[in-house]
Amino acid sequence: MTQKKDTSQKSVITISLVTALCLIGDSMLYIALPIYYREVGLESLWEVGLILSLNRFIRIPVNPWVGLLYRKFSLRSGVLLAVLLSIITTIGYGTLNGLIAWIILRIVWGVAWSFLRLGGFFTVLDCSTDEDRGKLMGMYNGLYRLGSLIGMLVGGVLVSILGIHFVSISFGLLMIIGIPLVFWFIPSSKNDMTMETGKSTFSWITKPILKVIISGLLLAFIIQGMVSSTMSIVLTYQYGETINLYFFAIGAAALSGILQGVRWGWEPFLAIKFGQLSDGRKGRLPLFIMFLIFGAACLFLIPIELNIFLWLTIVLLFLAVSTVLTTLIDAVTSDFATQSNKNTVMTYYSVFLDIGAAFGPLISFFIIDWNNGVQIIYVLSGCILVGLAYIWYKEYRVQHRFT
Secondary structure, three states: OHHHHHHHHHHHHHHHHHHHHHHHHHHHHHHHHHHHHHHHOOOOHHHHHHHHHHHHHHHHHHHHHHHHHHHHOOHHHHHHHHHHHHHHHHHHHHHOOOHHHHHHHHHHHHHHHHHHHHHHHHHHHHHOOOOOHHHHHHHHHHHHOHHHHHHHHHHHHHHHHHOHHHHHHHHHHHHHHHHHHHHHHOOOOOOHHHHOOOOOOOOOOOHHHHHHHHHHHHHHHHHHHHHHHHHHHHHHHHHOOEEEOOOOEEEHHHHHHHHHHHHHHHHHHHHHHHHHHOOOOOOOHHHHHHHHHHHHHHHHHOOOOOOHHHHHHHHHHHHHHHHHHHHHHHHHHHHHHHOOOHHHHHHHHHHHHHHHHHHHHHHHHHHHHHHOOOHHHHHHHHHHHHHHHHHHHHHHHHHHHOO
């Protein structure tokens, strides 16, 4: 039993680190491309916005097809393909110029990320039990986000010194390390998720699964879409383009990037800790409900002009809550998926996550233009979290009644 547990943990750690490796090139673009876009043949910032969002939109129709392919091929085959596509696209960032070429590169990266993300979900499902699913999901979420941290912080610095072409090619070559890791630690055999047959097409759709999928969409909309894209705007709106922190001044965009980087720095520890806590006797829902309420309280306070240090404390608290909520919603979804068609549930869950993340910035900026302010976005998002807390409290009451 101990040997099997160690092997399962190695598989989850491997898929996490391979995903992190493949993610560094994509994350580097979010820092470098808005500044150095002319070096790669782009002509305007709207082209940058298209390039950075295209991979999310392409994943919406691609995810179901990737889920189907994982029914026929092993996890190793799917993850290996993702690594190869990631290497090609990242080296392509350093060798190809022009809008059309970059559109193709970002479409290919969207396909690669679908294989990586679903491969990660399926690995956790395949390796976990009810006793350790939260811990392993937290481990996966925490470790793969190290790629975002390295890509944005290290990549951003290196690009300013060495140029986007050299750094992109170097990151692409670094990803080759992922190939032997996949062969050594990702299982090649078919697993039970690939053999689910004999069920009607929509038999997996139940009220709890619909709740968890819609909850994932709304959390992705708020955390990955709205907050990430509007944090620098809130800072500028309330404190100006340059923020004075007593001893030094810093730009709003730079401070926003640092805040996001801090979150990715603590994710490996925080996600694992709270994922493990959710494996306890009381289950995940009480913890999930509590952090939904904490998150709502933070969102209500963020658009209020407070002392800058108090405001930063609230933002950091919300980012910590975001880490916990992301881990818990993934784990709750995995729990329901094990009781149904695992492949289909996780595939459509991933689709709805991408829908939320893709439309979050679009709807947020539309509301800002229409309302000339950001308060309504954060108040509305806080109300959504309160509503989710109430819905899941009712679900917990139903489950508790029959246990």
